[in-house]
Amino acid sequence: MAKDIIKRAENGTYYFRANLGYNPATGKQIQKYKSGFKTKKEAKEEYSKLILSSAEELVADKESPTFKSFIEDIYLPWYKTQVKESTYKNRLKTVQKHFAFFYRKKVDEIEPIHVQAWQLKLAKEFSPNYVRIIQGMLCMAFDRAIILGLAKKNPSRMVGNIKSKKVKVDFWTLEEFQKVISLLYKGDYYEHYLFVSFWLLFMTGMRIGEASALQWEDIDFETGLLSITKTLYYKSMNEYKFVEPKTQASNRTIVIDEDTIRELKEWKEIQEKVLPDCGFVLSYSGIPTSKHTLPRALEKLAGLAGVHRIKIHALRHSHASLLISMGENPLIIKDRLGHEKIQTTLGTYGHLYPNSNFEVAKKLTGMLSYTPATHSIADYTSNQFTAEYHREVI
Structure with missing residues (x-):
């Protein structure tokens, strides 16, 4: 015998909990709970109305989850499999803190204007390089949403990132x-x-x-x-x-x-x-x-x-x-530090070579020597050759 979905509460009213399937994106069960009906008939009518009238709305919800649901239920579980555990835990706090700006919107409702407002807000509180890192993470999340069919565009990439600022490397002599x-x-x-x-x-x-x-x-x-x-x-x-x-x-x-x-x-x-x-x-x-x-x-x-x-x-x-x-070759420094590219080494430490041009100039001094000529070219060639030579030069 089928189970009656309409229940009676202790105060005499009726209620129900409708199971509306599973969200294909998150895998979570979709439920609706309603209570306070005076009669069982009223509760049944409302239940039928909910099943029939909200079908299209529920489908839309499945196709476009909120950004909060997307990040917490879809993106982060996947991202965790892509990076080291330490990286994931460090990035998790950043995501939860800064992505909350978009949480109330659906994924496909977020436009470039929203990302720009978010970007400008961050720029008032944090360094340009930190903002660039956060926005890079947002770009990655939207790229994933596009792959999964939850978004058609990446508003973060459309806006572009803010200009980076060269950070001076701190060290001890x-x-x-x-x-x-x-x-x-x-x-x-x-x-x-x-x-x-x-x-x-x-x-x-x-x-x-x-x-x-x-x-x-x-x-x-x-x-x-x-x-x-x-x-x-x-x-x-x-x-x-x-x-x-x-x-x-x-x-x-x-x-x-x-x-x-x-x-x-x-x-x-x-x-x-x-x-x-x-x-x-x-x-x-x-x-x-x-x-x-x-x-x-x-x-x-x-x-x-x-x-x-x-x-x-x-x-x-x-x-x-x-x-x-000590004058060591940048390639040796690169290998010793474990950098993948020489650009990383030079980009990080290039400013520590402030006098390199002067050193080059010193080394070039005396490389070439000149002994003054005692006769002009005209003394060794005919006037016709000299004229042709000058024409070619001109």
Whole structure:
């Protein structure tokens, strides 16, 4: 016997919950709930009316979900499969915060004028480069909506992005870094850990995730080769894991200098006394330290040393700056840092070559020599040849 969809509430009124199928885009069940009917007949009439009259409206809803539904139920589950877990979690907050501007509209209702209003609003609060990143993410979402047939155009691409602004790379000079590193006392176990951590980052240019994932087995002390094959995704002291490096070029082998080899050997001996079975190079407790530990220590040390504060990633820039000051070839710097393209290296650090034109001019000086001629060309040729020569030149 069929189940009666009309129910009676405790107060004597009637209600129903109509199941209207599933949204093909989201896979979620579509339901409508109505209550407060005085008689069962009224409830049945309303139920029939809903089923018959709202069919077209429901189909339209299926074809064009709200932007909120599209992002949360369709786009983000797909996007999660396309990027690293750490990237997804970092981008998720950005999406939820900034895409909410469009959430009440349906996907196909969003026009270029709406995107432009959103873009101008963001430009008042954030840097141009940050706005460009967010709008790039919006473009990607609309591209996906077009592929799925939920939109016919990409209003974000139609509007275009705002002009980028060259960001000055922050770094420490060799002298500034030496002021900071000299404050650490290697006789203290924890300070020795900080010392070798900052030293390694400054002298190799590794990303903090790459350095955090570094194992002792990744270092060949005989040849000085250091292999970078992974990076560390850190959520908490109980939840961390190795993941693939940022790009294919990030998988690399670099040669470390003899001073760094000596410092690493010394730290390994000290660490083994406290943690005999520790595989992590940069660890004082057997597990990777909190992602806030080194940045906070670096900030405090900068204040004590009287140098400007930098972020932990700026030690990577400091390494590149050091190599440039040594006159190293940009291609070598590219490979050492793990950049995929030389344009990335030159685009990031090109401004650190302020006197390159002067250096070129110095090198060109004296390359050519000229011994003054004692006779004119006319003395060696006929007047007819000279006339033809001048005509050709003119």
